[in-house]
Amino acid sequence: MSYSASFWEKDSFLKPYDLIVIGAGIVGLSSALFYKRKNPSDRVAVLERGFLPQGASTRNAGFACVGSIGEHLADMSKESEENIKVRIKRRYEGLELLKETLGEAAIGYDDCGGFEFFRSEDTFNKVAPEVDRFNRWMKELIEEDEVYSTGQMQGYPIIRNRLEGALHPGKMMEELAGKVSGMGIDIKWNSRVNEVSDSGEVTIANGPILKAQKVLFAANGFVQRLLPDLDINPARGFVMVTNEQRHLPWKGIFHHDRGYIYFRNIGNRLLIGGARNLDKDGEQTDQFGANETIKSHLQEFVSEALEFGRDWGIDYEWSGIMGFTSTKTPIVKQLDKHRFVAAGLSGMGIAIGMEVGQGASEMITAA
Ligand SMILES: Cc1cc2nc3c(=O)[nH]c(=O)nc-3n(C[C@H](O)[C@H](O)[C@H](O)COP(=O)(O)OP(=O)(O)OC[C@H]3O[C@@H](n4cnc5c(N)ncnc54)[C@H](O)[C@@H]3O)c2cc1C
Structure with missing residues (x-):
């Protein structure tokens, strides 16, 4: 039997x-x-x-974020302002619920701030004039003043969101x-x-x-x-973490290129991921793995844009699978x-x- x-x-x-x-x-x-x-x-x-x-x-990056202005502007070319506002509020309130339910200490929450990083003054000059509008929205949506501000970091222009943070997934x-x-x-x-x-x-x-x-x-x-x-279509995301750096100037969570590239510090290591837009069709998969085009683009970004030079290594790399609706x-x-x-x-x-x-x-x- x-x-x-x-x-x-x-x-x-x-x-x-x-x-x-x-x-x-x-x-x-x-x-x-x-x-x-x-x-x-x-x-x-x-x-x-x-x-x-x-x-x-x-397997994600642990960004506790509402999204960069560059990301919202890109979404706004396909969606209404009202949709974007609903999404920002939902993300903010969702994070509040998460912190309240599990406790900030238990999830390794660090209110380090979020930064939109611009490699060129030209792109910055297109996004920066929107800061006032987004600050008005944040006041209206979540009753917070002056959430965004512009500045410089390591000689690059940035837009800071003082309410974003990092956590340990x-x-x-x-x-x-x-x-x-x-x-x-x-x-x-x-x-x-x-x-x-x-x-x-x-x-x-x-x-x-x-x-x-x-x-x-x-x-x-x-x-x-x-x-x-x-x-709902699968979308693979790739992440790598560098070896420990003697001096890592990038502290906080960073968004770049409409949110497609993201990086943050984990202690003195740099985590970087994204760039899925380089091969959107190839990354529409539920199979784990690395795409060499994406990986080498991120490596070059670390070496050139973040000025690590050639003397650094990858200690960890992995992928995760997301699900996207249209x-x-x-x-x-x-x-x-x-x-x-x-x-x-x-x-x-x-x-x-x-x-x-x-x-x-x-x-x-x-x-
Ligand atoms: C690389 C990367 C970076 C990211 N960074 C961020 C970030 O910084 N901030 C942010 O807000 N979001 C980020 N995300 C997105 C975020 O991680 C996801 O949106 C979120 O984890 C989705 O949660 P979920 O529970 O819906 O799905 P999942 O966490 O994927 O859970 C689904 C579960 O279902 C299980 N499952 C699947 N099929 C079956 C089956 N047949 N039987 C039983 N179990 C099954 C899977 O094994 C899986 O554990 C990132 C994602 C990736 C991949």
Whole structure:
């Protein structure tokens, strides 16, 4: 006789769940946390395919940011001002929710400020006149005065955002996972979901079929594998960290080229990433890996623009997978009686991931 679950297992571990969340990234874990707060006696599980979260939440740059003016201006060529304002406010409030829920110390938060870095005076001169407008917006949106100011750093023009900061994504996710487990939610690692039926049957690779009243897809850049019709495309992001520098003048988080390149310090090391725009089609993939064109562009940027010269090395490099919607607005919706989705964080998940999870939990509770 083949392996089958025992009576005891079916009456304990395998009992039907009220909610199963697919994906233990910031969105999946936050959804489970806020749902359980509202529904303390419900049985909840989070299923994660990896030994760790294996998408973007532990593999990002740790920018706690609302986006640079250059990024917003680029978005404004495709979207309305009103959309941009909504997004800035959402990012700001999402970060406040994250800090309040997990605690600044626990997530390694550093209110170091954010800087938009310009390699040329010409580009700076196109963006700098917008500072007054964005300061008026910030006053209107979040009641903060003089958020942006212009200045110089290492001889380069910059625009500073005094409210941005950096955090430690590993510590953030460890804290969040700890809180979620502490509430009695089962986090099942190494549990890849292969299929979810419209009656709420969840098939795990090499594992049992679990039953749930409600199932939330929070698999972001991988969600199309389970729900091919969703308007969410994968996008790979590449990051590297240099060896320790004797003197690193770049302290804080830095945005460049409409947000496509980003860098920050980790102690005396430099983290740099991005440049996905150099090969957007090639990077529309959910496979981890490095693109040599992008990597050498970033290396050259460090050597030339940041003036590291040739005498530096890479100690760490990795990639992460994001999920982008065509509008950059995440998709949070009910698909049918049992199935829901919260995905498509469009590269902003540190800022808005917890708030998206909170919204998803309210939608599921109300359904
Ligand atoms: C290189 C890089 C830098 C970034 N920098 C920043 C930044 O500085 N600031 C910022 O705000 N955002 C940043 N982001 C974006 C941010 O990290 C993401 O938006 C956010 O982590 C998305 O969270 P999520 O929970 O939706 O997805 P994820 O964290 O990707 O979680 C989805 C989870 O689902 C799991 N999964 C997938 N398929 C299955 C399956 N079939 N069964 C079970 N589990 C499954 C995955 O393994 C994964 O753990 C960056 C992203 C990258 C890649």
